[in-house]
Amino acid sequence: MVKKAHFVTGKGGVGKSLVAAVLARHFSQKNQHLLLAELSEFSFYKDFLDLPQIRYTPTNWTGLVDVAQWSAQDCLREYALHLLKIQKLYELFFENPVTRSLVQVAPGVQELAILGKVTSSPRRHGPPMSYDQLVIDAFATGHFLSLLQAPKAMADTIPFGPMGDQSRSIDKLIRDPNFTEVHVVSLAEELPITETLELYFELQKTFQIKPKVYLNKLFNLTEKDLSKLDANAQDYLSVQAENELKAKKTLQKNQIEFISLPLVTTLNTSAIIDSLLPYVTGVV
Amino acid sequence: MIKIKPETKTLICIGTGGVGKTTLAASFGVGLALEGKKILVLTIDPSKRLAQALGLKPDGELHQVDLSEVSGGNKPAGQLWSCVIDHQKAFEKFIRQASKNVASESEINRLLKNKLYLQLSGRLSGSQEFTSLISLYQYVQSGVYDLVILDTPPAQHTWSFLNAPEKIANLFNEGIANWFRAGNESGSLFKKIVNIGTTQVLKALELLTGSEFIKELSSFFKAIQNWQGPLEAYVMNCHRLLISPQTEFVLVTGLDPSRLKEAYKLAKEIRTQGYKLTSIVINRVPGWLSTQTTATFDPKTSLVEGDRLNNIIHYYQSLETELKKSIQSFSSQQSVYKCFEFSQNTENVPQLKINYDQIIEIT
Numbered sequence: 285m286v287k288k289a290h291f292v293t294g295k296g297g298v299g300k301s302l303v304a305a306v307l308a309r310h311f312s313q314k315n316q317h318l319l320l321a322e323l324s325e326f327s328f329y330k331d332f333l334d335l336p337q338i339r340y341t342p343t344n345w346t347g348l349v350d351v352a353q354w355s356a357q358d359c360l361r362e363y364a365l366h367l368l369k370i371q372k373l374y375e376l377f378f379e380n381p382v383t384r385s386l387v388q389v390a391p392g393v394q395e396l397a398i399l400g401k402v403t404s405s406p407r408r409h410g411p412p413m414s415y416d417q418l419v420i421d422a423f424a425t426g427h428f429l430s431l432l433q434a435p436k437a438m439a440d441t442i443p444f445g446p447m448g449d450q451s452r453s454i455d456k457l458i459r460d461p462n463f464t465e466v467h468v469v470s471l472a473e474e475l476p477i478t479e480t481l482e483l484y485f486e487l488q489k490t491f492q493i494k495p496k497v498y499l500n501k502l503f504n505l506t507e508k509d510l511s512k513l514d515a516n517a518q519d520y521l522s523v524q525a526e527n528e529l530k531a532k533k534t535l536q537k538n539q540i541e542f543i544s545l546p547l548v549t550t551l552n553t554s555a556i557i558d559s560l561l562p563y564v565t566g567v568v
Numbered sequence: 569m570i571k572i573k574p575e576t577k578t579l580i581c582i583g584t585g586g587v588g589k590t591t592l593a594a595s596f597g598v599g600l601a602l603e604g605k606k607i608l609v610l611t612i613d614p615s616k617r618l619a620q621a622l623g624l625k626p627d628g629e630l631h632q633v634d635l636s637e638v639s640g641g642n643k644p645a646g647q648l649w650s651c652v653i654d655h656q657k658a659f660e661k662f663i664r665q666a667s668k669n670v671a672s673e674s675e676i677n678r679l680l681k682n683k684l685y686l687q688l689s690g691r692l693s694g695s696q697e698f699t700s701l702i703s704l705y706q707y708v709q710s711g712v713y714d715l716v717i718l719d720t721p722p723a724q725h726t727w728s729f730l731n732a733p734e735k736i737a738n739l740f741n742e743g744i745a746n747w748f749r750a751g752n753e754s755g756s757l758f759k760k761i762v763n764i765g766t767t768q769v770l771k772a773l774e775l776l777t778g779s780e781f782i783k784e785l786s787s788f789f790k791a792i793q794n795w796q797g798p799l800e801a802y803v804m805n806c807h808r809l810l811i812s813p814q815t816e817f818v819l820v821t822g823l824d825p826s827r828l829k830e831a832y833k834l835a836k837e838i839r840t841q842g843y844k845l846t847s848i849v850i851n852r853v854p855g856w857l858s859t860q861t862t863a864t865f866d867p868k869t870s871l872v873e874g875d876r877l878n879n880i881i882h883y884y885q886s887l888e889t890e891l892k893k894s895i896q897s898f899s900s901q902q903s904v905y906k907c908f909e910f911s912q913n914t915e916n917v918p919q920l921k922i923n924y925d926q927i928i929e930i931t
Contacts, residue, residue, distance in 0.1 A: 296585010297822065331829055424585050475615045476586075509877040517856035520909070549883035551825055551890065 286405035287463070288417045293428040293483070294469035295476040299500045301328050303469045303545070304421040306560045310568065312348040316416040320351045323398060323422055327353050332553055350415075356394035359401040366410050392441075395434030396451060403457040409450070425479045429486060432458055459491050466495035467568075470542075472502060472524075472531035484540055496568060497535065497542040502528055504546055543567050570596065570847055570905060570927050572715070576816045578708050578809065579717045582729065582838075583820035584830060588851045590614050591915065591923070592820055592907065593719035594622060597648050598917060599924030601635060604645035605714040608707055611652055612700065612721045617915040619652070628654025638921045649713070651703075658699040661706070666802040682788050696721045697732040705806045730841065733807040810843060817845040819902075823853050823887050828894045835898060848904045849927065850891060854884050855908035895930055904930045 290311075292304040301322065308320040319342055322329055327338040329351050335343055340358040342350035365374045402418060404410035422428050435455035442448050457463050466487055470480040480497060487493040503524050510522050535542050545563050548556045572579060581593045590611055597609040614624055622633050630651050635644040660680065667676060679685055697720070704718045720729050809815060817838060821831035831848065838845045891906075898904055907927045910919060 297587060326830075326833070328826070328830075332826055474617065478616070503876075503880060505877060505880070512877060513856075520854070520856040547880065547883070549879040551883075551886055 286413050286415055286418055288465060289402050289463060290417065290419045290465045290467060291422045291428070292419065292467045292469065293422045293425060294498075295471075295479045296424045298469045298471050298476050299545075300424075300469050301332065301421045302556065302560075303467065303498055303500065304419050305329070305333070306557050306564060307467065307568065308349045308419040309346070309557055310561055310564050311417050311419070316348065317414065318349045318417055318419060319413070319415040320345065320349055320419045320421065321354045322351070323354055323420065325355055328421070329353075334553070354398060354401060354420075356397045360393070360397040363397065363400055363404075363410055392434045392438045395431045396438055396454065398431065399435055399454050399458065400450065403454050403463075406457060406463060407453050409453075425483050429483065432487075432491060459493075461493065464491075464493060466493050467498065468495045469498045469500050470531070471500055472528040474527075477531050477534055481534070481538060481540075484538075497540055498545055499528075499531060499535070499542050500545045501547040502544055504528070569599065569925060570818075570849070571903060571929075572600065572816060573846075576814055577713075577715060578704065578812070578815040579715060580704075580720065580810075580815065580817050581718065581820055582720050582817060582834075584827070587820050587822045587827070589820045590719045591618060591920070592849060592851055593717050594618060594650070595907075595920045595923040595927075596717055596818075597633070597650065598635070598638065598920040600715060600717075601633075601646040601648035602638060602644060602921065606647045606712070607649065607715050607717065608713045609648070609650040609717045609719070610700070610703055610707065611650065611719040612696070614652060615915065621916040621920070622650050624650055624652050626652045626654065628652065628657045633917065635917065637916075638918050646714075651707075653700055653703050655696055655699040658703045662699070662702045662802070663799075665706075666799045668798075670798055679788075685788060697729040700729070701732055701806050701810075702802075705809050708809060730810065730838075730843070733803050733810070813844065815844060816847070817843050818847045818849060819845060820849050820851050823850055823884075823891055825887070825890050825894075828891065832894065832897055835902065839901065845902055848898060848902050850904065850906045850930075852909040853888075853891075853906045855910075855926075906930055 290304075290307060292300050292307065294300050294303075304320060304322075308318045312318040320329070322338070329335065329345075330338045333345055333351065335345060335351065337343060338351055338353045340352060340354065340362075342352040345351045361374075365371070368374045401410070402420060405413040405415075423431055435451045435458060439448050439451035439455060442451070468480050468483055470476040484495055484497065487495050503521070505521060505525050510518055510525065513521060532542075532544075543563060545560055548559045550556060550559075579596065581589045581596075583589050590613070593609055593611060594614075597607045601607045608630070609622075611624070614622070618624070619626075623631050625631065628651065630649050633648040633650055635648055639645070663679065664676060700718060700721055704716060707713065707716050819831055819835055819838070821827050828850075835845055835848060895904055905927050907923065910923060
């Protein structure tokens with residue numbers, strides 16, 4: 285049974301998917317069976333992890349870690365089939381263009397379908413899942429908040445019937461700190477830091493979730509390093525160094541603990557992941 | 569500098585999050601305005617510094633950008649206007665404009681209070697993409713500007729933006745709407761549907777969602793009953809704007825192997841779908857590299873330890889090498905440019921101009 289779901293979020297381009305992969309590897313080292321799920325229509329991990337195919341049905345990546353790609357459509361289809369039981373009825377329901385458009389536009393339904401899947405194992409609602417933990421390479425900050433808010437919004441809009449019941453039980457698990465963990469990835473730049481702070485406090489306020497924060501792609505250059513460069517490069521890289529210092533100070537000032545991750549200076553994915561593993565070991 | 573066709577009226581900047589689309593869109597605005605055009609930049613979520621530089625407020629209103637600093641004391645040749653899209657306001661404006669002459673004030677207000685509408689116009693399910701597009705359509709249509717530049721929302725991917733008109737049009741589509749309109753009471757509407765298949769589908773939907781959900785949907789569709797035609801026509805016009813020969817797409821990406829691969833796939837798809845992708849900009853290329861002495865890069869060594877500075881330099885050099893390799897894979901139908909990274913601490917109008925001037929075509 286799935287005991288824990290880790291959501292990895294942050295502003296676009298900060299390295300969410302990389303951190304999610306590192307975390308999945310890290311947790312699996314404690315003899316845990318892990319599923320790394322990406323929520324995008326086009327797979328990022330296929331090229332990044334150099335796998336032949338990534339689909340809704342999990343593919344083994346390495347050791348105890350499998351990778352899957354979850355679209356709202358797939359989650360909903362699985363759920364509907366599980367609930368409706370009758371294949372014929374399900375086909376009629378899903379292979380209907382009208383239903384398809386309705387599912388696409390009806391607000392909150394897609395978000396609910398995804399969170400329904402994430403929480404299906406402990407709620408014992410849906411096909412069983414043989415993983416101990418899930419790592420979800422989730423949406424960027426704003427969209428991620430709408431994702432977490434969807435069950436409550438749906439339960440408030442439609443309080444009665446199966447949709448209301450389901451929404452409430454999903455919402456309960458999302459707010460359970462023993463089940464849900466959120467990891468926010470940031471860069472040492474103004475916009476990602478601002479978004480991280482906003483998200484951090486919003487998650488605490490609305491969900492009582494205290495997320496783990498990661499400061500990614502740090503150059504970690506010293507004064508001495510900088511002095512070796514010519515004026516032009518020095519100008520640019522000292523701003524980078526200043527930004528890193530500023531970002532750390534901002535997080536500290538807001539009493540947010542964070543994990544520093546260096547920029548790994550190689551293009552090889554498995555080398556990058558291996559280099560970052562020691563930074564999360566013992567901390568997460 | 570970037571080549572934009574003189575007849576182009578709309579420029580759409582697309583790309584995944586974190587590549588610097590917003591700043592680049594603003595740079596295009598500054599550069600093209602100084603060349604004598606009247607430009608409007610529509611943006612979604614500018615950084616504080618950029619907002620300050622452009623005098624932007626998140627109020628959905630138009631603001632003129634002061635270009636005096638970069639026009640050498642003379643009156644600037646063109647004008648630059650900018651606007652941060654307010655999604656809620658834009659959605660309401662769309663409903664009011666599209667339903668003009670066909671709906672009464674009280675009918676419109678009833679819709680604006682519908683729970684489903686409230687969620688639709690809020691942050692859920694791609695509505696930002698849609699409001700960006702209708703705002704773009706309104707400003708292009710007004711004919712006030714020579715060129716309107718749109719900085720698209722930070723979508724998981726660009727498809728949700730390009731598919732926005734289709735998705736919303738589907739919502740206003742006769743087919744769906746008729747399901748919910750057969751009668752005045754929610755109970756009787758199901759009975760009137762004679763088609764067995766449809767009845768089954770609705771039963772399944774009710775089983776999955778409950779009757780409350782159906783009731784909300786039903787009241788939503790009843791509210792838009794009489795003005796569905798105009799709404800649909802409006803959405804179609806938005807779509808037409810995207811495929812117009814006077815619309816150019818610029819794909820913005822970053823100097824990173826996985827981003828370049830993503831951009832390559834995206835460029836191919838965009839062309840296949842019939843949109844006019846004319847330029848690809850590799851953004852935030854470190855300019856400081858070129859002045860440093862070169863050294864060979866060994867990808868096999870793990871480089872976290874050791875000489876940090878050298879490793880970083882090698883790393884960026886290897887990225888540039890990768891870039892040169894991947895440029896060839898982009899089609900010859902687009903121009904590929906690179907734009908140097910500049911310090912974010914100096915995000916102001918003169919810096920945006922320098923940024924624009926420094927965009928160079930890679931051949």
